[in-house]
Amino acid sequence: MKLVDLRSDTVTKPTTAMRRAMAEAEVGDDVYGEDPTVNRLQERAAELFGKEAALFVPSGTMGNQICVKLHTRPGTEIILEERSHIFNYEMGAAAAFSGVTCRPVRGEDGLLNWNLIAPAIHHSAPYYVTPTSLVALENSHNMAGGAVLPLSVINDICQHAHALGLPTHLDGARIFNAALALNTTVAEIARPFDSVMFCLSKGLGAPVGSMIVGTKDFIKEAVSVRKMLGGGMRQVGVLATAGMLALEESPKLLAEDHANAKRLATGLAELPGVKIDPERVQTNIAIFDIAATGISTAQMAAELKTRGVLANGINAREMRMVTHYDVSREEIKQTIKITKEILGR
Numbered sequence: 001m002k003l004v005d006l007r008s009d010t011v012t013k014p015t016t017a018m019r020r021a022m023a024e025a026e027v028g029d030d031v032y033g034e035d036p037t038v039n040r041l042q043e044r045a046a047e048l049f050g051k052e053a054a055l056f057v058p059s060g061t062m063g064n065q066i067c068v069k070l071h072t073r074p075g076t077e078i079i080l081e082e083r084s085h086i087f088n089y090e091m092g093a094a095a096a097f098s099g100v101t102c103r104p105v106r107g108e109d110g111l112l113n114w115n116l117i118a119p120a121i122h123h124s125a126p127y128y129v130t131p132t133s134l135v136a137l138e139n140s141h142n143m144a145g146g147a148v149l150p151l152s153v154i155n156d157i158c159q160h161a162h163a164l165g166l167p168t169h170l171d172g173a174r175i176f177n178a179a180l181a182l183n184t185t186v187a188e189i190a191r192p193f194d195s196v197m198f199c200l201s202k203g204l205g206a207p208v209g210s211m212i213v214g215t216k217d218f219i220k221e222a223v224s225v226r227k228m229l230g231g232g233m234r235q236v237g238v239l240a241t242a243g244m245l246a247l248e249e250s251p252k253l254l255a256e257d258h259a260n261a262k263r264l265a266t267g268l269a270e271l272p273g274v275k276i277d278p279e280r281v282q283t284n285i286a287i288f289d290i291a292a293t294g295i296s297t298a299q300m301a302a303e304l305k306t307r308g309v310l311a312n313g314i315n316a317r318e319m320r321m322v323t324h325y326d327v328s329r330e331e332i333k334q335t336i337k338i339t340k341e342i343l344g345r
């Protein structure tokens with residue numbers, strides 16, 4: 001039985017075209033800057049994002065942490081959203097590797113704006129107050145149900161931060177989903193940020209890899225920090241070639257993922273005790289509250305699994321389902337039916 005895997009968009013398998021390209025990739029030693037496929041991917045990413053340069057890194061976490069390291073100095077703090085990936089799911093790397101603390105700010109439905117951020121910033125504060133060194137946003141916001149920060153809000157936050165001399169970083173793991181939801185380009189979202197990290201290995205389907213984009217000087221330093229973290233790779237064109245297909249081809253498929261997430265949310269919203277507002281499902285992530293059903297999230301995940309659907313509880317109340325190109329419209333229907341059956345027992 002084929003499992004319907006809605007745990008994450010990271011579970012996507014490389015396409016046939018990616019596997020073929022990997023077998024035939026032209027490669028060289030990328031630590032010497034001699035892998036032509038990696039170089040092409042980096043040039044193309046920089047072009048697409050409207051930045052001077054780009055760097056291929058093994059993971060989103062490494063990409064984010066390289067940027068944190070370069071923007072900050074030890075003994076300072078980063079402002080981020082309470083449910084953000086950098087704060088919650090990167091093993092305290094900002095503290096362990098860059099010596100910075102995180103100041104989480106709760107967004108409205110996960111979305112920050114300057115009014116929420118401003119009071120948390122320590123700028124020109126007395127010398128004994130931990131100074132802010134970076135503002136980091138996440139778009140789309142994974143744990144806020146794939147919520148999307150509008151361009152006007154992004155621009156406003158970055159403008160205010162820059163006016164205070166603070167750099168801005170975007171965790172754009174799913175920036176292509178955000179761009180689709182906002183009906184804009186990734187370059188337009190990336191424009192006000194000093195650095196952006198985005199993932200090739202999530203909804204875009206590459207087996208491995210993320211990228212960071214920024215100025216030439218920033219990326220030059222990022223190469224050294226990547227090496228420090230053990231992220232200097234050799235004939236990595238075999239991965240970059242899949243990344244290139246992810247970059248060029250996969251964004252076209254995301255509309256179907258968004259439509260499927262919306263269908264899923266609409267179906268789930270009709271089930272007794274399930275709380276989700278389909279209007280708020282803007283991208284490929286549906287987070288729904290099942291506390292009122294009397295079934296725990298662990299139980300729900302287990303019951304779904306016995307019926308061939310994989311999904312995770314993210315806390316005691318909420319389940320998360322993520323759509324991607326390996327899940328069809330029919331399987332979404334099936335998932336709603338199965339969830340209904342579990343709740344109807």
Ligand SMILES: Cc1ncc(COP(=O)(O)O)c(C=O)c1O
Pocket residue numbers: 010058059060061062064085086138142171173174199201210
């Ligand atoms: C928003 C966000 N940022 C960063 C990452 C980290 O990516 P990776 O798993 O490649 O380290 C993830 C992974 O799920 C994510 O959802």
